[in-house]
Amino acid sequence: MIVSKNIDELRNNISELKHSRQQAVVGYVPTMGALHSGHLELVKKAADKCAIVVVSIFVNPTQFNDKSDLEKYPRTIENDITMLEGTACDILFYPSEEVIYPDGATKYEIDLNGLDRVMEGKYRKGHFNGVAMVVERLFEIVEPQMAFFGLKDFQQLAVIRQMTKVRGLKVQIIPVETVRSASGLALSSRNSLLTEQEKVEALIIYKTLLFGRELAKIETDPEVLQREMIRFFEKGNLKLEYIEIVDPLSLQPLAKIACGAHACIAAFCGSVRLIDNMQLK
Ligand code: AMP
Numbered sequence: 001m002i003v004s005k006n007i008d009e010l011r012n013n014i015s016e017l018k019h020s021r022q023q024a025v026v027g028y029v030p031t032m033g034a035l036h037s038g039h040l041e042l043v044k045k046a047a048d049k050c051a052i053v054v055v056s057i058f059v060n061p062t063q064f065n066d067k068s069d070l071e072k073y074p075r076t077i078e079n080d081i082t083m084l085e086g087t088a089c090d091i092l093f094y095p096s097e098e099v100i101y102p103d104g105a106t107k108y109e110i111d112l113n114g115l116d117r118v119m120e121g122k123y124r125k126g127h128f129n130g131v132a133m134v135v136e137r138l139f140e141i142v143e144p145q146m147a148f149f150g151l152k153d154f155q156q157l158a159v160i161r162q163m164t165k166v167r168g169l170k171v172q173i174i175p176v177e178t179v180r181s182a183s184g185l186a187l188s189s190r191n192s193l194l195t196e197q198e199k200v201e202a203l204i205i206y207k208t209l210l211f212g213r214e215l216a217k218i219e220t221d222p223e224v225l226q227r228e229m230i231r232f233f234e235k236g237n238l239k240l241e242y243i244e245i246v247d248p249l250s251l252q253p254l255a256k257i258a259c260g261a262h263a264c265i266a267a268f269c270g271s272v273r274l275i276d277n278m279q280l281k
Pocket of ligand 1: 030031032033038041042148149150151152153176177178179180186187188189
């Protein structure tokens with residue numbers, strides 16, 4: 001695996017690989033590092049579909065609205081490199097902030113069609129603007145044909161799709177199923193900040209989603225379903241931020257539970273903010 005830290009180096013390495021393999025399809029997996037099996041699943045999917053696999057690790061400051069969250073975000077680059085060495089990743093792009101934002105993080109404007117105003121958008125002001133900004137910039141640098149994103153970040157996936165549509169980008173966005181621990185906890189870099197006890201307590205998120213999926217078999221009123229899910233969730237010890245039941249495309253609340261209805265949860269486990277989601281029907 002080659003590690004590229006700047007744009008020229010990265011582009012040279014990609015074009016050499018295209019030449020030597022006589023293949024041009026680049027699959028790209030953007031990450032913020034602190035890699036786990038969820039990230040590796042994206043790399044695997046990229047390798048299944050693409051001749052060349054590029055992974056990036058960049059903890060993007062513009063998507064953090066909370067400075068202390070940015071500061072405590074886990075950074076484990078040595079371990080990440082070791083993990084990627086064991087995968088089909090060809091190139092790790094590991095840029096500095098200056099490489100991504102040479103003029104500083106200037107103003108970025110995009111119409112995300114309201115996707116950035118619900119759920120995460122309500123609680124993390126400016127977060128999706130920062131996500132769209134960095135992913136557009138990374139796409140411009142890497143120029144992939146396909147890019148792989150986890151369904152774990154369901155709203156993020158919708159935002160990226162909207163960004164590529166608005167900007168008219170050719171890259172194909174491929175969703176990848178959420179990878180969970182054996183007990184059901186969605187893998188997340190933030191889980192490394194949890195104690196063993198908290199990891200057990202955090203399972204209430206997954207259990208609430210399963211409960212919602214069961215109840216959705218007989219309950220068609222989203223308000224009732226949401227209320228019951230909140231009641232179930234509150235049997236645990238986490239602090240709920242929201243449980244929303246939404247349309248999978250618009251992310252707007254549903255009038256009636258129908259096929260595709262999707263539940264999304266955000267909650268604090270101690271000081272660690274966790275999110276998860278599941279298709280209910
Ligand atoms: P992050 O490093 O948290 O920004 O995540 C990088 C990519 O990995 C995003 O597309 C995430 O949705 C995806 N990802 C994170 N956790 C998981 C998981 N448990 N299963 C599948 N994909 C994931």
